[in-house]
Amino acid sequence: MSREVVEAMVAGACRESGARLGVAISGVAGPGGGSPDKPVGTVWLAWGNAEGQQAEQLHYPGDRRAVRERAVRDAIVGLIRHIEANHAKDT
Numbered sequence: 001m002s003r004e005v006v007e008a009m010v011a012g013a014c015r016e017s018g019a020r021l022g023v024a025i026s027g028v029a030g031p032g033g034g035s036p037d038k039p040v041g042t043v044w045l046a047w048g049n050a051e052g053q054q055a056e057q058l059h060y061p062g063d064r065r066a067v068r069e070r071a072v073r074d075a076i077v078g079l080i081r082h083i084e085a086n087h088a089k090d091t
Contacts, residue, residue: 001026001038006046007053014050023047023079029067043071047082054082 009024027043034040041062046055058074060067 001028001042001044003044003046003055003057006044006055007048010046010048010053011050014048019049021047021049021079021083023075025071025075027067027071029064029071031064041067043067045071045075045078047075047079 006024006026009026010022013019013022013024024046025043028034028038028040029043030040032040034042039059041060043058043060044055045058046053048054056078058071060070062070
């Protein structure tokens with residue numbers, strides 16, 4: 001789980017599917033699997049396409065369900081922001 005992993009996930013998904021935009025999530029939702037440098041609740045999100053991606057690391061409190069729900073919500077919000085930012089550049 002790292003910036004490089006989620007960026008590669010987005011690039012690969014777009015390349016393989018032909019999609020113009022993709023999103024990726026990787027992290028430690030718990031209850032186990034954490035480490036001192038990547039504790040439970042650590043999540044990487046990425047948005048972009050085959051040519052370029054942006055990624056963000058976040059830390060969420062709570063149980064597995066809470067971490068997963070917040071990660072999905074923030075991935076969708078980030079995707080919308082990515083679309084809006086790129087749309088503004090195109091106009």
